[in-house]
Amino acid sequence: MTTCYINGNYRDILESKVSITDRGFQFSDGIYEVIAVYENRFVDIDLHLNRLIKSLNKLKIKINLKVNQIENISKKIKKLNNLNNGIIYIQITRGDQHPRDHKFQKGLKPNIIIYSIPKDFKKINSKAKRGVTTSLYPDIRWLRSDIKSISLLGNSMAANYAKEKKNHEAILYDKKNYITEGNSSSIWIIKNNKCITHPLNYRILKGCTRHKLISIVKRKKLKFVEKKFSIKALLSADEVFMTSATNFVMPIIKVDKHKISDGKPGQITLHLRDEFINQI
């Protein structure tokens, strides 16, 4: 049995229900977070909870739990589900509203759920040794990707396109052929020893793994720049990788039919992955 926290109670996840009047169900009016637990340790929980609060504030969703209470519930869920390796999933929607109306009423009671999913990080570690393949896909999402909203249809369509092509992730590009991010990751390239990733703005999520890796890159005295890069720059990069809570630093060896360099994981990328995991 998986135990889920739902609005103050701990229940079997399969028995846990919210109303069909939930604004998350009807309008995708809610936000979420994914926090990794790696070898029994939370990975960057402070960064994730900080971003959770920012997403709530951007949508003016008010909750009556403090950050440390959400942290304690997450720890309790980890314990109740004996989670050593996996993720903690947190979702907060604005709450139930009837009758349906785009305009939200004041004083709604948010629906808060927290549960865990086990994950085999050994498998992900061995995947990282080989590197993963990707598909390019147009970024058809809304223009507030900085909010970690549960409105994920664009991401999901991109991910399923990549899956159909037997690829691990879709890399999204905007109308001017600049790369924004992955369907659920931040995308990086390395060219002439310089690490490059999209600048922070409304088109991408402020990745916690991205944030952590920037400090590692700087500490390692590697060159780092936040700037937009084109599909052409992606394909001619020396190394390409993605970062996310579930993949950490994952080498990308192919984009559609195009091999990156010699088609093997880049050496700097693998070094950054090791450094990231050592820091956990």
Ligand code: PDD
């Ligand atoms: N996704 N960009 C998007 C669109 C994402 O969905 C994610 C993470 C990231 C990387 O953020 P972070 O490093 O904080 O995980 C970037 C999570 C893993 C998910 O939706 O499952």
